[in-house]
Amino acid sequence: MQALPLSAGRLPYEAPSDWMPISPAFDPWDPIRSLKRFGRHRLTSVELTVTQLCNMRCEHCAVGDSLTMKEAPHLPLDAVLRRLDEIEHLETISLTGGEPTFRLETVRELILPVLKYARARGVRSQLNSNVTLDYGRYDEIAPYLDVMHISFNYTEAEDFHRIGFAKSGRDVSLPAAAKMYERMMDNARKLSEGGLFVSAESMINFRTHGKMPEIHRLIVDMGCKRHEVHPMYPSSFAAGLPVLSREQMRAAVETLLDARNQEVWMLFGTLPFFACSESPEERSLVKRLRTEPGVTVRNDPDGRNRVNVNIFSGDVYVTDFAAIPPFGNILDDKLEDIFGKWQDHPLQRGVSCHCPEASCCGPNLLVSDMYYKHEDFRSRRALP
Numbered sequence: 001m002q003a004l005p006l007s008a009g010r011l012p013y014e015a016p017s018d019w020m021p022i023s024p025a026f027d028p029w030d031p032i033r034s035l036k037r038f039g040r041h042r043l044t045s046v047e048l049t050v051t052q053l054c055n056m057r058c059e060h061c062a063v064g065d066s067l068t069m070k071e072a073p074h075l076p077l078d079a080v081l082r083r084l085d086e087i088e089h090l091e092t093i094s095l096t097g098g099e100p101t102f103r104l105e106t107v108r109e110l111i112l113p114v115l116k117y118a119r120a121r122g123v124r125s126q127l128n129s130n131v132t133l134d135y136g137r138y139d140e141i142a143p144y145l146d147v148m149h150i151s152f153n154y155t156e157a158e159d160f161h162r163i164g165f166a167k168s169g170r171d172v173s174l175p176a177a178a179k180m181y182e183r184m185m186d187n188a189r190k191l192s193e194g195g196l197f198v199s200a201e202s203m204i205n206f207r208t209h210g211k212m213p214e215i216h217r218l219i220v221d222m223g224c225k226r227h228e229v230h231p232m233y234p235s236s237f238a239a240g241l242p243v244l245s246r247e248q249m250r251a252a253v254e255t256l257l258d259a260r261n262q263e264v265w266m267l268f269g270t271l272p273f274f275a276c277s278e279s280p281e282e283r284s285l286v287k288r289l290r291t292e293p294g295v296t297v298r299n300d301p302d303g304r305n306r307v308n309v310n311i312f313s314g315d316v317y318v319t320d321f322a323a324i325p326p327f328g329n330i331l332d333d334k335l336e337d338i339f340g341k342w343q344d345h346p347l348q349r350g351v352s353c354h355c356p357e358a359s360c361c362g363p364n365l366l367v368s369d370m371y372y373k374h375e376d377f378r379s380r381r382a383l384p
């Protein structure tokens with residue numbers, strides 16, 4: 001690991017000592033915080049798509065259809081940063097792909113300058129990476145990063161091989177995949193040991209729903225500080241995969257809660273369970289999630305406090321929901337203006353409910369489309 005000039009006793013990748021640590025009590029990505037503070041949704045979070053390349057082709061990839069074999073030219077970084085400058089209450093920046101670290105040029109010419117911009121502005125950062133490449137590139141990034149977000153849906157190398165290359169269209173041998181699997185786990189462990197906040201996300205789907213406790217155990221073994229858990233929703237590569245019923249999903253969440261290590265923060269997101277549910281079992285799960293120590297349920301940031309910017313086209317996306325194409329472009333408009341326009345859109349208004357007593361501000365559009373088609377959440381209320 002690279003030696004860094006540090007004050008005594010601090011680990012090389014630890015956040016600045018005067019920054020409030022990210023914790024179950026402080027999750028700056030949750031839109032409920034800005035909703036409480038401003039009384040309406042405000043843009044506090046931007047996700048930048050910094051590459052369309054990836055060394056994997058996962059069967060569940062939410063952006064699989066947009067992955068390419070050759071990188072297109074991107075907009076000048078300065079143009080992107082000027083648009084970020086205009087956001088008055090910016091609190092978080094996330095970097096995503098593809099695999100953002102796939103090319104070293106991307107690491108050095110885009111990722112590092114954006115992370116340094118974020119640090120200088122007091123903004124928290126997250127990188128979504130599969131951490132399967134050589135450690136050196138993560139070591140360059142880690143001192144400037146707040147959250148390394150990885151995907152982890154496996155109990156053994158065979159799962160990784162089956163899931164991670166399902167859409168690659170070429171034969172990747174099991175030994176080659178097993179080597180990447182080991183490197184991913186080693187990298188996550190080393191980054192955690194260096195003091196970086198590594199958050200591993202697992203999806204509950206037809207493959208994983210019976211194995212979540214085992215997946216959780218491996219995540220804890222890698223030293224991750226957080227296990228993030230989401231149901232899988234059918235977008236892009238995942239469109240043809242079998243869908244779980246709400247009952248199967250509820251059972252998987254309950255089993256995971258029973259088995260989890262309580263020392264590790266567990267963050268749930270995009271769950272289809274709400275305090276307004278007519279089902280007593282679902283309401284009881286919602287209550288359990290609220291009261292378990294070290295467990296949080298993050299409201300969905302998409303279109304509530306966050307937009308996504310594709311730095312190749314400048315297109316701005318407000319949601320993963322396929323019915324909504326890019327909602328604007330940074331070459332033409334300010335991000336806050338695009339965000340403001342989205343708040344008035346009928347689709348967004350249909351899920352714009354808010355029950356302060358449940359700390360809930362409504363479902364994600366994919367969730368409502370999959371489990372609550374035609375439901376107007378504004379007519380619902382949290383039940384006791």
Ligand code: SF4
Nearest residue numbers: 276353355360362380
């Ligand atoms: S905010 Fe919406 S989804 Fe959440 S409990 Fe209230 S009505 Fe239900």
